[in-house]
Amino acid sequence: MSSWQTVYRTTIPHQAEIVKDVLNNEGFAAIVLNLQDHAYKFGQLEVKVNPDSVIRALKIINEQISFNNE
Numbered sequence: 001m002s003s004w005q006t007v008y009r010t011t012i013p014h015q016a017e018i019v020k021d022v023l024n025n026e027g028f029a030a031i032v033l034n035l036q037d038h039a040y041k042f043g044q045l046e047v048k049v050n051p052d053s054v055i056r057a058l059k060i061i062n063e064q065i066s067f068n069n070e
Contacts, residue, residue, distance in 0.1 A: 003051055004031070004048040004049060004050060004051065005048060005049060005050075005051050005054045006033075006046040006047065006048050007019075007023075007030075007047055007048065007049050007054060007057045007058050007061060008046070008047040008061055009044050009045070009046050009047075010044065010045055011036070011042070011043070011044055011045070012045075012067075013034075013036075013045060015067055016032045016045040016046075016047055017032060018065065019047045019061060019065055020032050020047050022060065022061075022064060022065055023047070023049065023057055023060065023061075026060055028049050028050075028053050028056075028057055028060075029049065029050055029053075030047055030048065030049050030057070031047070031048050032045055032046070032047055032048075033045065033046045033047075033048055
């Protein structure tokens with residue numbers, strides 16, 4: 001899993017989960033790596049996919065997902 005690539009970064013946990021769920025529903029194996037400090041809740045969350053899926057995953061993210069604060 002160390003070779004998996006980041007396709008989305010955010011500081012908002014529910015956004016990372018939405019991106020992961022959309023990718024999972026499209027047939028991708030996607031995970032959320034939480035890099036936030038658990039005591040103070042700062043830092044990022046990363047959605048990662050298999051290296052072979054990066055380009056297709058980025059395309060789905062760009063075409064299907066939009067958050068109002070971006």
